[in-house]
Amino acid sequence: MKFCSNCGKAVLKEVPPGDNRPRYVCKFCPMIHYQNPRIIVGVLPTYDNSILLCERDIQPRKGFWTLPAGFLENGESTLDGAIRECKEESLATVSDATLYAIYDIPHIEQVYIFYRARMEKPYFSKTTESSDVQLFTEEDIPWEQLAFPVVAEMLTSFFNDRKCGQYDVKYKQINKCWKRPKAAHNHA
Amino acid sequence: MKFCSNCGKAVLKEVPPGDNRPRYVCKFCPMIHYQNPRIIVGVLPTYDNSILLCERDIQPRKGFWTLPAGFLENGESTLDGAIRECKEESLATVSDATLYAIYDIPHIEQVYIFYRARMEKPYFSKTTESSDVQLFTEEDIPWEQLAFPVVAEMLTSFFNDRKCGQYDVKYKQINKCWKRPKAAHNHA
Numbered sequence: 193m194k195f196c197s198n199c200g201k202a203v204l205k206e207v208p209p210g211d212n213r214p215r216y217v218c219k220f221c222p223m224i225h226y227q228n229p230r231i232i233v234g235v236l237p238t239y240d241n242s243i244l245l246c247e248r249d250i251q252p253r254k255g256f257w258t259l260p261a262g263f264l265e266n267g268e269s270t271l272d273g274a275i276r277e278c279k280e281e282s283l284a285t286v287s288d289a290t291l292y293a294i295y296d297i298p299h300i301e302q303v304y305i306f307y308r309a310r311m312e313k314p315y316f317s318k319t320t321e322s323s324d325v326q327l328f329t330e331e332d333i334p335w336e337q338l339a340f341p342v343v344a345e346m347l348t349s350f351f352n353d354r355k356c357g358q359y360d361v362k363y364k365q366i367n368k369c370w371k372r373p374k375a376a377h378n379h380a
Numbered sequence: 381m382k383f384c385s386n387c388g389k390a391v392l393k394e395v396p397p398g399d400n401r402p403r404y405v406c407k408f409c410p411m412i413h414y415q416n417p418r419i420i421v422g423v424l425p426t427y428d429n430s431i432l433l434c435e436r437d438i439q440p441r442k443g444f445w446t447l448p449a450g451f452l453e454n455g456e457s458t459l460d461g462a463i464r465e466c467k468e469e470s471l472a473t474v475s476d477a478t479l480y481a482i483y484d485i486p487h488i489e490q491v492y493i494f495y496r497a498r499m500e501k502p503y504f505s506k507t508t509e510s511s512d513v514q515l516f517t518e519e520d521i522p523w524e525q526l527a528f529p530v531v532a533e534m535l536t537s538f539f540n541d542r543k544c545g546q547y548d549v550k551y552k553q554i555n556k557c558w559k560r561p562k563a564a565h566n567h568a
Contacts, residue, residue, distance in 0.1 A: 193385045193386075194385065194386060194387070194388070195383055195384065195385050195386070195387065195388035196383065196385070197381045197382065197383050197384070197385045197391075197413070198381075198382060198383070199382070199383065200382070200383035200388045200389075200390070201388075202388070203385075210508065213453065225385070226451065227454055228418045228419065228451055228452055228453065228454060229419060229452050229453075229454055230416045231416065231417060231419060231491060263414065263416055264416055264417050264491070265401065265416065265417075266415055266416060266417055266486075266489045267486050267487070267489065268486055269484035269486050269553045270482065270484050270491060271484065271551070271553070272486075291482060291549065291551040294458065294479060294482070294493065296457035296458050296459065298454075298455050298456055298457050298460075299455070301454045301455065303419060303452070303458060303493075305482065305491075320398065360549075361479065361548075361549035363459070363479040365457045365459070
């Protein structure tokens, strides 16, 4: 941020009175421009024994596989946003969506909120955002071609939960030094 | 938003190519300025049989009671942010924080993420943000002086959960027409 979005004058970065963090401040308006983490909402879509994944056709990580997810929009709930992203990226319609995980990724200023949801029919398709969309059984998950650590984390948790039949809501922080937890598929 | 925060030129509001929502767009950079919901993180602090509430000394809803909560900052996790806000607003230190609720409030473009946490000692104080800080038993909660619907929702859920001894993670959307669910204190 270099200019005030309200008046167009140059902003300074300084700690405002009564605050304890540097902010972008406009001395003309005057206005303080706060910047905050963004929310990514997504779905873990299941059909029978399989999970739906999308091959990204956009950067970053084009060509790698991901769960359908994207930025939450103003005016929508996290649940509605997750279902919308699933539709946009895979054309799949899901039902019975249930809150499943929150992943904090502070070093990239993002918070992921994931829902588990069920596909009633195996209808899906590639889209402008996904060069391929496929159902994968646990044995076939392309672990080395997953787009982001959060996807591997989510899938590993899900397969572990499925073995126990208990799907508690997850909370975890994913740091730069993240390593994939013991992969469920190695212990199947 | 009237001006581009990158170059200071005037922005337009239009649907970018390949998008389906109007965005603030700068034709000079060129740059698209996305706007997304913000995250409020907070704590439901417990000490023995009581809950810690803060009387707001800032607008909006100055003079009304709330759970300690505030905007998540860049670079911190939702858990760390919740604990920080609790400290800033009440001087209380909490431990054993556990994810407890996500509340979507789409009409004000906010998502609340709350943790349950325990105060080991009844140490707290008014602060620059809170004109008063007090422990309340369920019977003494000032229901009519609560600052926001989300606070009444959270407290009602907690007291209902406490009766069952089971604290599942909550997810709920709070709309403009929100009404307080059957208040636990009426049925105690």
